[in-house]
Amino acid sequence: MGHGANVQPGQVVGISSSPGKEELSRAIAEAAYGRGAKYVDVVYFDPYVKHSRLLHADTDTLGWVPPWIGQRMLDLGELRAANISLSGPAAPGLMDDIDPLRAGKDRLPQVPEGLQVIHQGLINWTVGPGPTPEWAQRVYPHLDRAAAYDRLWEELGHVLRLDEPDPVAAWKKRSADLIDTADRLTELRLDSLHFRGSGTDLTVGLLPGSLWIAAAMTTADGLPFAPNLPSEEIFTTPDPVRTEGVVRATRPLDVAGTVISGLQARFDGGRITDISAESGAEILAGRCAVDDGASRLGEVALVDASGRIGPLGTVFYDTLLDENAASHIAVGAAYPDAVDEADREHMNRSGIHIDFMIGAPEVVVTGITREGTEIPVLVDGIWQI
Amino acid sequence: MGHGANVQPGQVVGISSSPGKEELSRAIAEAAYGRGAKYVDVVYFDPYVKHSRLLHADTDTLGWVPPWIGQRMLDLGELRAANISLSGPAAPGLMDDIDPLRAGKDRLPQVPEGLQVIHQGLINWTVGPGPTPEWAQRVYPHLDRAAAYDRLWEELGHVLRLDEPDPVAAWKKRSADLIDTADRLTELRLDSLHFRGSGTDLTVGLLPGSLWIAAAMTTADGLPFAPNLPSEEIFTTPDPVRTEGVVRATRPLDVAGTVISGLQARFDGGRITDISAESGAEILAGRCAVDDGASRLGEVALVDASGRIGPLGTVFYDTLLDENAASHIAVGAAYPDAVDEADREHMNRSGIHIDFMIGAPEVVVTGITREGTEIPVLVDGIWQI
Numbered sequence: 001m002g003h004g005a006n007v008q009p010g011q012v013v014g015i016s017s018s019p020g021k022e023e024l025s026r027a028i029a030e031a032a033y034g035r036g037a038k039y040v041d042v043v044y045f046d047p048y049v050k051h052s053r054l055l056h057a058d059t060d061t062l063g064w065v066p067p068w069i070g071q072r073m074l075d076l077g078e079l080r081a082a083n084i085s086l087s088g089p090a091a092p093g094l095m096d097d098i099d100p101l102r103a104g105k106d107r108l109p110q111v112p113e114g115l116q117v118i119h120q121g122l123i124n125w126t127v128g129p130g131p132t133p134e135w136a137q138r139v140y141p142h143l144d145r146a147a148a149y150d151r152l153w154e155e156l157g158h159v160l161r162l163d164e165p166d167p168v169a170a171w172k173k174r175s176a177d178l179i180d181t182a183d184r185l186t187e188l189r190l191d192s193l194h195f196r197g198s199g200t201d202l203t204v205g206l207l208p209g210s211l212w213i214a215a216a217m218t219t220a221d222g223l224p225f226a227p228n229l230p231s232e233e234i235f236t237t238p239d240p241v242r243t244e245g246v247v248r249a250t251r252p253l254d255v256a257g258t259v260i261s262g263l264q265a266r267f268d269g270g271r272i273t274d275i276s277a278e279s280g281a282e283i284l285a286g287r288c289a290v291d292d293g294a295s296r297l298g299e300v301a302l303v304d305a306s307g308r309i310g311p312l313g314t315v316f317y318d319t320l321l322d323e324n325a326a327s328h329i330a331v332g333a334a335y336p337d338a339v340d341e342a343d344r345e346h347m348n349r350s351g352i353h354i355d356f357m358i359g360a361p362e363v364v365v366t367g368i369t370r371e372g373t374e375i376p377v378l379v380d381g382i383w384q385i
Numbered sequence: 386m387g388h389g390a391n392v393q394p395g396q397v398v399g400i401s402s403s404p405g406k407e408e409l410s411r412a413i414a415e416a417a418y419g420r421g422a423k424y425v426d427v428v429y430f431d432p433y434v435k436h437s438r439l440l441h442a443d444t445d446t447l448g449w450v451p452p453w454i455g456q457r458m459l460d461l462g463e464l465r466a467a468n469i470s471l472s473g474p475a476a477p478g479l480m481d482d483i484d485p486l487r488a489g490k491d492r493l494p495q496v497p498e499g500l501q502v503i504h505q506g507l508i509n510w511t512v513g514p515g516p517t518p519e520w521a522q523r524v525y526p527h528l529d530r531a532a533a534y535d536r537l538w539e540e541l542g543h544v545l546r547l548d549e550p551d552p553v554a555a556w557k558k559r560s561a562d563l564i565d566t567a568d569r570l571t572e573l574r575l576d577s578l579h580f581r582g583s584g585t586d587l588t589v590g591l592l593p594g595s596l597w598i599a600a601a602m603t604t605a606d607g608l609p610f611a612p613n614l615p616s617e618e619i620f621t622t623p624d625p626v627r628t629e630g631v632v633r634a635t636r637p638l639d640v641a642g643t644v645i646s647g648l649q650a651r652f653d654g655g656r657i658t659d660i661s662a663e664s665g666a667e668i669l670a671g672r673c674a675v676d677d678g679a680s681r682l683g684e685v686a687l688v689d690a691s692g693r694i695g696p697l698g699t700v701f702y703d704t705l706l707d708e709n710a711a712s713h714i715a716v717g718a719a720y721p722d723a724v725d726e727a728d729r730e731h732m733n734r735s736g737i738h739i740d741f742m743i744g745a746p747e748v749v750v751t752g753i754t755r756e757g758t759e760i761p762v763l764v765d766g767i768w769q770i
Binding site: 012019022025026029030033034037038039040041042043044046048049052053055056057058061064066067068071072075 | 397404407410411414415418419422423424425426427428429431433434437438440441442443446449451452453456457460
């Protein structure tokens with residue numbers, strides 16, 4: 001059995017890529033055909049063309065999405081296809097000269113239909129890093145282009161456990177450990193989680209039906225897949241109306257080419273307010289205003305110190321990697337799989353999903369039971385449960 | 386007014402490109418937004434991924450086309466969009482290891498819906514060259530990569546008249562001259578054309594309603610555009626059942642990555658037979674078998690020696706350029722614009738359109754009137770009418 005997207009013989013496979021990631025995209029396509037794929041459709045989304053749009057097009061038109069882009073996702077769902085997305089900023093800093101309020105109106109290449117087919121369990125999918133020299137230079141600014149690119153491949157090989165004799169076996173083991181921890185946390189049926197330290201003092205209310213899960217999923221048809229490569233997190237769907245307090249991000253994040261660093265925010269009655277940052281606050285505020293659920297939490301996730309990303313100390317400017325370095329929360333759409341069916345009507349809904357990191361060894365995570373008892377969960381990055 | 390696709394304010398613009406053509410694709414997108422485009426959708430079709438498909442996928446599946454690719458073309462038509470395609474082999478020789486009969490089953494990125502919206506006049510469109518270093522090395526094998534790429538840009542700048550003080554004015558003048566010649570030829574109402582010389586002895590029957598036109602078109606809504614950059618030809622829609630004789634191609638042609646050189650063929654009752662070549666005959670034979678019209682002529686075109694491509698003597702391995710170096714014929718779909726409405730039911734129909742060059746200074750073109758009189762049309766590459 002495969003890992004990651006777990007492409008099956010006869011499947012159509014979508015690959016979401018961008019210019020600069022041809023070599024890896026082609027290798028994945030070749031591997032998918034080698035596994036018996038029927039057809040592999042690689043889409044190279046060009047952020048430079050998006051930049052021209054954001055520079056020139058009428059503001060009123062920036063929310064317009066060509067109908068064929070959403071239709072492609074619906075068709076992939078209909079075909080019970082696989083989908084593989086390559087993460088990593090294709091052109092770091094490219095959007096720095098764009099008004100963030102304008103930038104926030106254009107969410108391409110993301111389309112709501114993508115989340116829709118994921119949440120309906122129609123496709124087996126994964127997201128993995130797609131290194132480019134430009135991305136590498138953002139991550140290692142003190143190295144020259146070639147050295148930075150080599151270093152990025154090397155660190156990615158490590159965090160992807162490709163330096164293990166049997167990487168798939170290593171991931172099965174790590175995944176089983178995370179599933180065990182998630183099951184223990186679910187059994188506690190906590191009322192809320194409390195994050196304290198490093199500028200954060202935040203209570204995240206949970207639903208009675210919140211289920212802690214690791215990133216190991218199955219489609220509606222029962223096909224298992226690993227949606228994130230790498231994955232070091234366990235996560236759940238919180239109560240969207242019971243987040244309170246202040247939060248300070250422990251790592252910068254890249255939203256569609258804009259880096260948001262030094263992010264601080266307040267939550268009142270579940271809704272994010274008072275977003276400030278050293279840079280890029282407006283783009284996050286813009287995204288949080290696109291629909292009613294965009295300002296409420298759809299995910300809370302815990303990452304312990306035994307993962308491979310945190311110890312590197314590298315900021316990758318890529319949510320897939322950085323979120324697996326540290327505990328995090330996300331505004332926007334919740335995962336239906338991470339909540340009991342009975343509570344699914346209460347989970348958050350939105351067209352967006354933006355993660356930001358709030359965890360660090362010095363941020364203590366405590367669980368509060370329905371009876372009010374405090375239970376240590378993560379201290380110094382080590383599980384207490 | 387613009388030339389080429391003639392993008393209008395508020396239009397959606399499709400760009401058909403491939404990896405390696407990012408710089409030009411982005412410059413065109415930037416220019417289109419500068420002219421007021423609403424949205425520019427660049428599709429980079431990756432021939433290396435197609436190569437993996439042709440290596441591995443079940444033969445029965447090679448004709449399968451993802452529904453969203455045709456739907457995109459129909460949507461572009463519905464939106465009255467512009468479309469700009471970048472020609473030139475993205476990966477010359479890539480398909481040399483593929484069985485031509487398999488290769489012929491996969492016609493992507495072409496889809497029948499593309500010809501459909503063109504023939505309905507729904508989009509203003511153009512095809513222009515998209516240079517890459519790989520293409521340049523195929524054209525100038527004696528030069529190194531950088532020198533070949535420079536030389537390709539230089540020769541393309543010349544044939545595109547970009548070395549004129551006012552390229553658009555130069556094209557308007559050339560286009561007006563070609564339209565005059567086309568009108569004179571239409572007025573002769575020839576019964577057939579005869580090509581003789583250089584191994585060719587071919588009679589191409591014309592329809593009573595055949596109209597000679599230059600590559601200057603208008604959409605159904607009346608918007609003018611130039612569908613080929615460069616264009617040096619006048620062409621018409623022949624009678625698909627009255628081509629007779631033998632033909633020898635005067636230049637090699639590239640069909641989806643396979644070069645066909647030394648092509649010879651016979652026509653009987655309008656249908657191509659006995660296709661032979663030094664290389665690649667099978668791929669053309671495969672394409673000519675895809676539907677009933679694929680083995681009959683949809684176009685006959687004349688090119689005089691005053692164009693800029695022929696005198697260079699360069700074989701570009703790109704139909705857009707090579708067809709404008711020499712007179713040519715095409716199997717497959719005919720252009721409805723090049724025939725009177727009354728005769729449109731008799732024109733050829735097909736899902737393909739493949740041009741090949743049969744003209745040269747030593748190939749004499751003679752017109753034969755309905756009364757049987759012979760009228761010299763092109764001798765030594767010079768118009769006689």
